[in-house]
Amino acid sequence: MSDVDPNLDGPPWDEDAPEGVVEERDPNTEDMFGAPPVAPEPAKEVVLAEADAAPVHAAAPVKPRPAPADAPAHENDGEAYTVLARKYRPRTFEDLIGQEAMVRTLTNAFATGRIAHAFMLTGVRGVGKTTTARLLARALNNETDVIDRPSLELTAHGVHDAAIMAGQHMDVMEMDAASHTGVNDIRDILESVRYAPVEARYKVYVLDEVHMLSTQAFNALLKTLEEPPPHAKFIFATTEIRKVPVTILSRCQRFDLRRVEPEVLVEHLGRVADREGMKIENEALALISRAAEGSVRDGLSLLDQALVQAERGETVKTETVRDMLGLADxxxxxxxxxxxxxxxxxxxxxxxxxxxxxxxxxxxxxxxxxxxxxxxxxxxxxxxxxxxxxxxxxxxxxxxxxxxxxxxxxxxxxxxxxxxxxxxxxxxxxxxxxxxxxxxxxxxxxxxxxxxxxxxxxxxxxxxxxxxxxx
CATH class of the missing domain: 1.20.272.10 (Zinc Finger, Delta Prime; domain 3)
Structure with a gap:
């Protein structure tokens, strides 16, 4: 038999609290979060009386110290900084540096209408493979007020350009093959490739780091690559061309992106530094170019690091860059x-x-x-x-x-x-x-x-x- 009365409606701790009675809090204790008890607000008359009785030399309220007039204002407060490698990513084929042979071949192919259905872009890191793939996707779906055909004459006012560059276009699918290596990921592509594009001229599939696909995934691609639908284009990018099966390579038009020559990279880095309003010695740019080993992205990342070595308006010295890179004279x-x-x-x-x-x-x-x-x-x-x-x-x-x-x-x-x-x-x-x-x-x-x-x-x-x- 239970000691608790089953007829009670409320919890048992309500028995100890008679109605209308509120326990007073001990003023010497703090609340459960460690804050001191709130002091009662003094009466208005008392405050006025104290103010009248205060001496004349009472300290005035402390005002916040104003910022010095010569303190430079931060131009981009609250804005996320964009690294140089992303800020100066090429937006047209003319912006690509060191890849004139590839641009010339693509220009002639688009001008004559001899456009391949699959492209394989290969080269070392940072030479523009992924950027070229996105530019190709824009060129294939180039549509402006005066252009209504595949063209490498890219502008900032294309109908599909903004969505493609932002990766939000429904007819341009970009997939990282390094994280989607299985045959199921390729099967999703093969299922969607049968349907016509919704808005653009072509459905473009960009597969970055394609050498990471499994053998089964490559085999699943073979038939579609050999006889693709007329509305589908494939663009592959890889740094390890030897890992791509020959059966895939034979179905693609291959472009080898070259390392950028040191002289060309030095000029490019100098132009970027000028546009950023920074000064850097030419010998320092040569050191950065040599350390980049022909990679534009590596060069811009090192330049980004070098430009913060000096205050705005000062010139970045060669010795500073040498110390930053750990190089000897x-x-x-x-x-x-x-x-x-x-x-x-x-x-x-x-x-x-x-x-x-x-x-x-x-x-x-x-x-x-x-x-x-x-x-x-x-x-x-x-x-x-x-x-x-x-x-x-x-x-x-x-x-x-x-x-x-x-x-x-x-x-x-x-x-x-x-x-x-x-x-x-x-x-x-x-x-x-x-x-x-x-x-x-x-x-x-x-x-x-x-x-x-x-x-x-x-x-x-x-x-x-x-x-x-x-x-």
């Missing part, structure tokens, strides 16, 4: 290469330790030595202009290559490649570089296998590499 690494090739081991070690003390990355120093070895070899065969280096640096390396045999340069190249692997795996990379310098200084003037064999056959002493020469 190119003239110093050339001097290091000269000391190594001359066998001056103590001088070479001191030069490297100086560079390392300034913050140069040992891996980057080894890479620079490899580039110098290559430049000296190329200059020996083709002349200084073939090195694509500043004139003074090209002349130094050309003079060095002129007095060193091609066999010795080839042997140094192989030793530096082995040293690069050791530097990357060593617990202390700087120690690995020093050991490589000692090894190179001893072996730089060693005769090649043919020369040593000839000297032994002729009974002559095999010279070279006996001891390092002092600095």
């Amino acid at each position: 190119r003239t110093q690494t050339i001097a290091l290469f000269e000391a190594v090739m001359a066998g001056r081991t103590p001088e070479a070690l001191e030069l490297f330790r100086t560079l390392y003390g300034y913050g140069a990355d040992p891996v980057q120093v080894t890479n620079d030595l490899l580039e110098h070895c290559h430049a000296a070899s190329v200059a020996k065969m083709l002349g200084p202009n073939a090195t694509r280096l500043p004139n003074d640096q090209a002349q130094k390396l050309a003079a060095l290559g002129a007095v060193i045999s091609a066999g010795t340069l080839a042997r140094v190249w192989q030793m530096l490649l082995k040293a690069l692997d050791e530097v990357r795996r060593a617990p202390n990379p700087a120690d690995a570089v020093e050991m490589a310098i000692i090894r190179l200084a001893y072996a730089a003037d060693l005769p090649g296998p043919e020369e040593a064999l000839k000297a032994l056959r002729d009974g002559e002493p095999v010279s070279g590499g006996s001891a390092p020469r002092g600095g």
